[in-house]
Amino acid sequence: MTILRAAIIAALWFLAQPGVALAQDVTLRSHDGAVEISGNLLGFDGEFYRVDTIYGELTVDGSGVACEGPGCPDLEHYVARLVFSGAPTIGRVLMPALIEAFGIRGGYDVTRNEISPQELVFTLHQGDGTLVGEFVFRLTNTDEGFADLLANEADIALTLREARQDEITRAREAGLGNLMAPGQVRVLALDALIPVVAPSNPVQDISLRELAQVLSGEITNWVALGGPDAPIDVHLWDAATGIGQASVDQVLRPDGRDVVANAVRHPDGSAFAEAVARDPFAIGLTTRSEQGDTWELALTGDCGFALSATRRAVKTEDYPLTAPLFIYLPARRLPKLGREFMTYLRDPSAQLVIRRAGFVDQTPEEIEINAQGDRFANAIAQAGVEVGLEELQRMVRVLGPLKRLTTTFRFEAGSIRLDAQSRSNAEQLARAMELGHYDARRLVFVGFSDGDGPAGTNRDIALRRAETVQRAVTRAAETANLERIGLELDAFGEAMPMACDDTAWGRQVNRRVEVWVR
Template structure:
C-alpha cells in the first residue's frame, strides 16, 4: 500500500482524451488506481487510462506492497510459514529483513531475480492491528479475537464497510485457550465454572479445588493482546464476571507459559499452541463430562474455549499478489503448513463412529429423561454407518447467529462442494440442542437450525453442481449432549449442527 509514496497529485486521462480525472493517488495495485478526487474516492482501471504526475507508479516494474498489522503471535509464528509456502508455490524466493517490530518479506522471481512483492508485518497486538486497519494504514489486520461493536462502527464510519461481513473477516487458523499449571501441581481437572471463578478472584486458594492450602496466583497475557481480551470475551462475559485485579501480565505467550511452569501455585490461560511445559487441565462438568483440548476437539469446537485466528480485510481492492496469497491460505497445501506451524488447520476430516472413542456412549448416557430408547435407536440407525465431519457449526451466546469459526466453516464447506469433493455422496446436516425446555420443542429447534445451516452453505456454494450430491437435514434435539447443561459454556457446546457423510 505505502501511502507515503502514493499520496501525490496525478491526472488520469482516458486513451481517447475525452475523460480526465485529477486528484491524490491513494494506491495502485498493479491493475487499478485508487484516487482521492473532488467527487470522492474513485477506483479506475489502469488499462484504460494514461497516468501523468509525480505520483504515477511504473507499470512495467510494479512491485506489490502489502502492509499487515496486528497480533505478534500470528505474525511471528504462522505468517512466516504461510509466506514461505506461498512463495514456493508461486515460484518465488522469500527473503526476510527483520527490524524490531517490523518484518519485511521480499518476494523475488526465482529465475530472473526480479522483485515481485513486499509483505510488511507490523508485529504489535490485536488492538493496534484494528487501529491501523481502521486508519487505512494497513491492508490486513491480524487478530486473536473478533472485532468489537465500537470498532465495527468505526470501520463503517471510516468507509471500510462491515469488517464482519462475508469476505471481510476470515479465520486463518484455529487455536484454543487452555488452563495450565506447573507440572507438579496435583490438580489435573477443573470445571469451567470454577475456572471462571478463579480468574474473577472468587476462588483464591488451591484447597477449594482439591489442591494444597496455598493462594492461587493468576497469569495472563497483557491487556491489549487479543489473547488477553479473548479471556474476557470467552470465559468471563458469559457469567458477567470481572477479571481479578491482581493477575500477573506477560507480554508474550512464551513468557506466560514459562512463568506458570515455574510457579508451583500459579495458573494461566494460554494459547494451546504455546502451552510450553505446563500441565494442561481437563475441563469438567458436574454431570461427569470431560473436555480436553486437542486438534480434533478444537477443530469441531467440542472444546468450549476455541480461539480462532483472524485476518480482517478492508472493503477496498487489494493488489493481485495479496489476493493470490489470501486464496492460498485456504488451500489444502496451506492447511498442512498451518498444522506444521503448531496450529489447528481447517481441512475437514471424516471420523468414523468407531474412531470417536467414547463420545457416543458418554453422550447417550447423559441424555435427558425425556429421551426414549426409541429416539436413541433412531439416531444410531441413521448415523451408525456414516462418518462425522470435523466441520461443525455453533452459535453465538444467546443468538441464532453462527459464531466466527462456524461462519468460516460455511465458506470452507461451500468451497469443497464447488470443487466437487462430495460428488456422489450424501451429506446430512444434523442439529442438536441443549437440554433446557421440553424435548419435543428442542428437537424442532434443532431441525430448524440444521435447515438454516444447510441453506447458508448452499447459498455460499454458488458454482457447485448440487445435483451431484444428496443433501438432507435432521435434528435430534438433546439426544446427544457433548457437555453438561449446568453452565452457559456447556449449553453452547450442546447447541450445534454437525455434518455427517456417507
C-alpha cells in the same frame, strides 16, 4: 466517453493504500486521447488507479489509460506492498511459514529481514532478481492491529479475537464498511485456550465453572480443586492482547464475571509459560500453540467427559475453548500479489503448512462412529425421562452408517447468526462441494440443542438450526452441482450433551449443528 462513464459507475469508496504518497497530481488519458481524468492520486494496486477528482473518488482500470504527471507510479517496476499489523502469535510464527510456502509455489525467492523485534519485512523476488512484493509485519497486539487497520496504517489486521462493536461502529462511521462483512474477515487457523499449571502440580483436571470461579477470585485455595492447602496464583496474558481478551470473553463474560484484581499479567505466551512453569501454585489460561513447559488441565464436568485440546477436538469444536486466528481485510482491492496470497491461504497445501506450524487447520476430516464412543457413552449416561432409549436408538440407527465431518457449526449467543468459526466452516464446506468432493454422497445436517425446556421443543429448535446451516452452505456453494449431492436434515435435540446446561457457556456449547456424510 465510455471510459469516463465506466470509471464513474465503478467509483468505489476505498481506503488509501498504505505507503502511497497522497495528493499527487495526475492525469489519466485514454489511449485514443478522447477522455481525460485529472485529480490527486490516492492509490495504485498494480492494475487500478484511485483518483480524487471533481466527480468524486474514481477507480479506473489502468489498462485503458495512460498516466501523466508527477504522481504517476512506475508501472515497469511496480512493487506490491502489504502491511500486516497485530498479534505476534500469527505474524511471527504462522505467517512466515505461509509466505515461504507461497513463494515456493509461485516461484519467488523470499528473503526475511528483522528490522526490530516488532517489525519484520519479507521481500519477494522473481527468479531474475526483480523485486515484486514486500510484506511488512508490525507485531504488537490485537488492539493495535485493529487500530492500524481503522487508521489506514495497515492493509491487514492479524487478530486473536473478533472485532468488537465499538470497532465495527468506528469503521462504519469512517466510511470503511462493516468489519464483520463477508470477505472482510477470515479465520486463518485454529488454536485453543487451555488451563495450565506447573508440571509439579498434582491437579489434573478442572471444570469450566471451577475455572471461572478461580479466575474471578471466588475460589482462592487449591484445596477446593483437590490440590494442596495453598493459595492460588492466577496468571493471564496482558489485557491488551487478543488472548487476554478472549480469556475473559469466553470463560468469564458469559456468566457476568470479571478477572480477579491480583491476577498476574504477561505480555506474551513465552513470558506466561515461563512464569507458570516455575510456580507450583500458579494456574492460568494460555494457548495450545504456546503451552511451553506448563501442564495442561483437562476440562471436565458432571454432564460431559474430560476433554483436552487435541487437534481433532479443537477442529470439531468439541473442545469448548476454541481460539480462532483471524485476518481482517480492508474494504478495498488489495494488489494482485496480495489477492493471490489470500487465495493461497484457502488452498489445501496452505492448510498442511498451518498444521505443521503447530496450529489446527480447517481441512474437513471424516470420523468413524467407532472413534466416538465417549460421546455416545456420555449420551447414554445423561439420558433421562425426556430422552429415552427409543430416541437414543434412533440416533444410533441414523448416524451409525455415516461418518462425522470435523466441521461443526455454532451460533453467536442469543442469535441465529453463525459465529466466526462457523462462517469460515460454511465457506470451507461450500468450496469442497464446488470442487465435487461430495458428488454422489449424502450430507446430513444434524441439529442438537441444550436441555433447557421440553425435549420435543428442543428437537424442533435444533432442526431449524440445521436448516439454517444447510441454507448458509448451499448459498455459499454457488457453482456446486447440488443435484449430485444428497442433502438431508435431522435433529436429536438434547440427546448428546457436550457440557452441563447450568451455565450460559454450557448451553451455548450444546447448541450446535454437526455434518455427517456417507
